[in-house]
Amino acid sequence: MKNKKLLLVLAGVLVLAVGISVGAYAASAFGTQSDPLVAKSYLDNVLTPKLQSEFESQLNTEVHQLEEQINGVTSNLSGSFRAVTLSSGQTLQGSVGCEIILRSGSANAAGSAGLSDLTSGSAVADGSAVTANHLCVVAGENEGVRASGSVTLLVRGSYKTV
Numbered sequence: 600m601k602n603k604k605l606l607l608v609l610a611g612v613l614v615l616a617v618g619i620s621v622g623a624y625a626a627s628a629f630g631t632q633s634d635p636l637v638a639k640s641y642l643d644n645v646l647t648p649k650l651q652s653e654f655e656s657q658l659n660t661e662v663h664q665l666e667e668q669i670n671g672v673t674s675n676l677s678g679s680f681r682a683v684t685l686s687s688g689q690t691l692q693g694s695v696g697c698e699i700i701l702r703s704g705s706a707n708a709a710g711s712a713g714l715s716d717l718t719s720g721s722a723v724a725d726g727s728a729v730t731a732n733h734l735c736v737v738a739g740e741n742e743g744v745r746a747s748g749s750v751t752l753l754v755r756g757s758y759k760t761v
Contacts, residue, residue, distance in 0.1 A: 691744050692761055694758065696756055699744055699753070705747040705750070712742050717736055
């Protein structure tokens with residue numbers, strides 16, 4: 600009986616010693632200089648505000664870039680005409696649906712699809728003269744008007760000059 604009690608006490612001391620050893624090892628192995636523990640206050644007061652600031656900065660940059668892109672697209676698609684001046688030999692290429700009115704000078708249709716003259720209800724083939732003060736619509740992508748001399752156009756829609 601004494602041996603059983605002694606064996607039981609010895610087993611308890613052994614379990615306690617192993618528990619203390621494991622606890623001491625865990626306490627010394629975690630939270631070292633190379634692998635520090637992070638306190639909740641550090642997360643709340645330092646890391647979270649820093650991450651939020653970086654996120655908001657990146658978000659503001661992206662939003663600003665998108666606003667510039669949207670403004671560029673909407674300015675080309677706005678409801679008002681823009682005066683565009685071309686010199687001799689320059690070409691205005693519009694996207695499909697771009698509206699062009701020749702105000703002064705002489706110009707020819709440029710591109711295989713040509714232009715649709717809405718004022719006269721006819722098509723203006725490639726190389727044909729564009730009539731002054733007629734509303735023409737670009738029928739195909741990158742079609743437009745080639746200036747024969749100094750030309751002033753009114754343009755509504757997306758276009759580029761070449």
